[in-house]
Amino acid sequence: VPRVGSLGEDALVAAVIAGFRSRSAQTAPAWLTVGPGDDAAVIDIAALSAGGSLVATTDTLVEGQDFRQHWSSPADVGVKVAAQNFADIAAMGATPAVLLVSLAIPSSADSAFAESLAEGLDEECRRAGAIVAGGDVSEADAIVITGTALGVLAPGRSAVLRSGARPGDVVAVAGTLGRSAAGWALLEHGYRGTDGRMRDLIAAHQRPQPPYEAGPAAAAAGASAMIDTSDGLIRDATRITAASGVVIDLDSAALAPPADLERAAELLKEHDPAAWVLTGGEDHALLACFDPARDRPAAFVRIGQVRDGKPAVLLDGRPWTSDPGWRHFNS
């Protein structure tokens, strides 16, 4: 197996670019004037945006911190870096369009890593309706992958910020909560079983599937605030409360763990499935606030309300603590 270092940077970049090109050749949109391979990508932005605003974000995955190679294939990592960037685009109410990828990798790494990574990036780009438009490869002691995503807002539409939540708004979520955390716990426990529901939780950790379409739908429905749950429901809701100067009061009844999370917690012992739902990260669900007088997109399920008060996130009117007894306390 050739090692990255034996290829040299130009050859490695060429291999990665070839991977992107072979996948994108048939699907490259007309607005991508120049794709990977020159000093920069060129985008006919008037054709892409049709007068709408451009949305841009960047996010990094670090080996050992954000993924482990024996838990995640390079393709999984590609899916993940694309998904977490595109989720940020969707959380502004925009539609993903472009991904740029910078890969820092040890010279001892298997050169197939880059090819497989490109596969995963491409897969998630297709799901999101986006394309890899450029990249960069450099040498480092550990693998560090940075994605930068560009997206577009519908013409005339404003981005949905964290700061617009108003007392009286409904709090709702599109996508799933706690599945990535449960999958992580199963992997950490060394789960080797064949229960399809447990394998699905592991897959949810390895390949998050943010509900991209729900972002622009929320913006179209006049959402007052939105964020994606990259760090867990309570932590990300806290960011909305801080930016908006409001209280978010969550309803525990709407956040009851589904059967598969209950089952995973039974298998693993000493895990609280409700804590997965409330604090598990990396689901990249979309958490949004809506005027109760207006219709919400079908993807958004009500989980609480916005109240006046010193910024805080409450559960059934009380602060949540990680004390596993909280359910008893609250029931």
Added chain:
Amino acid sequence: VPRVGSLGEDALVAAVIAGFRSRSAQTAPAWLTVGPGDDAAVIDIAALSAGGSLVATTDTLVEGQDFRQHWSSPADVGVKVAAQNFADIAAMGATPAVLLVSLAIPSSADSAFAESLAEGLDEECRRAGAIVAGGDVSEADAIVITGTALGVLAPGRSAVLRSGARPGDVVAVAGTLGRSAAGWALLEHGYRGTDGRMRDLIAAHQRPQPPYEAGPAAAAAGASAMIDTSDGLIRDATRITAASGVVIDLDSAALAPPADLERAAELLKEHDPAAWVLTGGEDHALLACFDPARDRPAAFVRIGQVRDGKPAVLLDGRPWTSDPGWRHFNS
């Protein structure tokens, strides 16, 4: 001194963002609708681009590979990551506008690193006429900084690619060659002298100063091909020859090392100042090809010509080798 790890990610991100905000508050352009602090930046791209194309690139600096902390201050590193990204924008013929920055940093790092980095980013953004619009911070064992730059082409103008050079074109360069390599050699040698010319060479390594304006000027003058010299004149010229299917023949007389490089080579011994000029990287000069019948922008100095033939870079009609005797061979 607080350590990064003691701050927590939110506090660190807040500190970095505050650094960007305090510097950008007075100068944020009207087209930057949402700057750092939400899930993504929002850009009124119609106002920014006025119908011209968007250009996007990403590039990474890795501690130990691309910079050393005892040779480069965090502000130097900030200048460098901005400069190498903006140079790629300029090399397409575009004008830099936006920088996104992703910082991976050990939790043991001094938290002042991020603030000082932001200072350097801001300084180079000002020089380039751009602004930091967003960022991301994560934890890693070594410092890895990825910049993503966005720029715009003048309305109706096409990007200048690597692939457009034609036999008969003049080859010309804007900016300096070999100064970064000479500065690096002085640092490696532990130069502690006070010769202002030597200090300037060291500064050229620590804070490259690409001639950004020359990029759009070359595009306006109809440049047929362009690249920035991030990996050295010969290596980057080779990329033009490969993409264009031509020979580039450089004139040694036009590439004679200036007096300060000769002086540095004398000081250090066993260094060939001509090799710095021909192969030294990180100057981020702009190398471009022009129709000889048309006027070139004043910043571009003629250093050779494009010929027909199997893609290669020659010096005075012959392949260059690193043999220090090449000058005798060629004179």
